[in-house]
Amino acid sequence: SIAPTLPDLDASSTKITRSTTLRDVPKPGSPEERSHSYCTDHMVTVRWTAAGGWETPEVKPHGNLSIPPTASCLHYATECFEGMKVYRGYDGKLRLFRPDCNGERLVSSCKRASLPGFNPQQLKHIIAKMLQVDGGRWLPKTEPGRFLYLRPTVIGSGPQLGVQVPQEALLFVIAVPWPSPAQKGLKLLASEPDSIRAWPGGFGYAKLGANYGPSLLAHGKAQSIGFDQVLWLFGPDRNVTEAGASNFFVVWKNKETGKIELVTPTLDSKLILPGVTRRSVLELARAKLTKDNEGLAPLEVVERDITIQDIEEASKEGRIIESFVSGTAYFITPVALIRNGDVDMEMKGASASKVGYADLIRTWLESIMFGREEHEWAFVI
C-alpha cells in the first residue's frame, strides 16, 4: 500500500498571536545589542510528527521552549540551523537576501541529521509572517541600513531516549538585534593537526550544531591569545577549508602565470559549508571583476585546493594582494594576519591603502541587501 502524503510546511496557514508586553528595542551599539541574546517580541514555531507531518505554523510571543529532558536534540545532537539577516532598505522596504538558498541548505542539513524535510520555499514566507509583526518596531522605516539576525532552527524534540531517528521535531525562528560587523582586519590562527573541524564522510557541508560545539575548544584557545578565528586546515597537505563560521578567500598573483586570481577552496570535499555569501561573491566576481572595474585590474575567479604552504609561499614572495572572509554574520571582512605555528603572514598586500576587491564586493552586496539596486537575490517582504 502507498503511504498517504503527510502535510508539508505551509506558511499560508500560519496562526498569529500578538504579544501584549512589548520589549524595549535596543539602541545600536548598546550592551543589549552586543549581548547577542536579546530577541524580538515574537518567534515562529512549527511542530512536526512522523505520524502527522507538519502542523500549523505559529507566530507567537517570544518565550522559552518546553521540551522533555529526554528530547533527542539534547542527547543525540539532532539539531541544525540557519543564519540569515533581514535588512531595512533605503526605500523603506524589508528584504531577505537569497532566502531560498537558506531554505534549501536547511533541508539538506535536516536530511543529514535525520530531521524532517519540507518545501524550502516555505521558509521565507513563514519568516515574512513573523517580520510583518516585528519588522516595523524593530527595524523602523526611519532607520534604513539596519538589520536583524535571524536564526531558523530545527530540533529533534521527541521524548524517546532510545537511540532512533527523530519521531517529533520543532522548527523555530527567532530574530536578534546584532552589532554591525567590525571592518578591522581579522587575525586567524591556523588549526593544529590534532584539531579537525570536519572530515570526509562527515557533515562539514551541513549546518549542524554538532559541527560547532566541538570546535569551540580551539576557538577559545585562539581567542585567549588574541586571535579572532581559527583557520581550519585539513589533511596531510594541510588544506585551507574555512575560517571560523565563514568562508575564506585570497587574492594573489598566480605563481606560474603572474595573473591576479580570486581563490577560494572548492566544495568538492564536502568539508566546507556552502556559504550563501561565498556563492554570491563568486557570482558577482565572475560577472564583474573579470574585466576592468573601478580602476582595479581584472582577475580570474578560481575554486581550487589551497594549502597553508601555498599561502606561506605567496606571502614570502610578495604575491598576496588581499584576503577576506565571507558570511552572513561577518559579511565581507578583511583578513589582516594568519599565524601557522611560528610563521606570521601579513595578508595586506600593496593595495591595502586603496579600495580593494573585497571593498567593491561588499558595496555591491550591500546595495542589493538594502535596496539601492533592484536585484533578483532580494526577497521583499
Ligand code: PMP
Ligand atoms: N562556514 C561556516 C562554518 C559557517 O557557519 C558559515 C555561516 N553560516 C559560513 C561558512 C558562511 O555561510 P553564509 O555565507 O551562508 O552565512
